[in-house]
Amino acid sequence: EDQVTQSPEALRLQEGESSSLNCSYTVSGLRGLFWYRQDPGKGPEFLFTLYSAGEEKEKERLKATLTKKESFLHITAPKPEDSATYLCAVHGSSNTGKLIFGQGTTLQVKP
């Protein structure tokens, strides 16, 4: 069964304190792993797509990496405006266009 699990569920950091969010996935034939940022009450905002193990993508203070079983979202020297819920998703094996999401990691960065 296709599955995405994110950890931790919640993370509190001080401004400037770097950390990583984890996304473990189980899917037959990965056709893309996606990271999104979601602010309260709003739709997810696309961040990155990763397709193959070893691939890395960067955007400002965020860097996403991919292995055969998991992905990491590294946050370097975070700022309070990075506070949000970060969602990870993969396309399901059934080729229905379905994205399977994890439950998200809620990040709070304190000044």
Add this chain to the structure above:
Amino acid sequence: DAGVTQSPTHLIKTRGQHVTLRCSPISGHKSVSWYQQVLGQGPQFIFQYYEKEERGRGNFPDRFSARQFPNYSSELNVNALLLGDSALYLCASSLLRNTEAFFGQGTRLTVV
């Protein structure tokens, strides 16, 4: 560039009523998907439409239906609303079926 637009942004309905939610995809995108998100969880897949045909359906009852129009906009319909249908309904558009999906701001549906 106009992103994905959804209407209305908020909606309050009574149990048993029917609701229609609307979505306009990014210009040039041919795929529209619908998701339901309840508080504290990730979005759950409801439907995908591509080139005006249903290409995928999630584990939702037949009370949920959707369609895609010739201009690629889409409607999600929910009949006989239940309290448990209260959620944020998200529309996502993508260029093709399995490329990056871009989400709208969502429609917050409250069933009372």
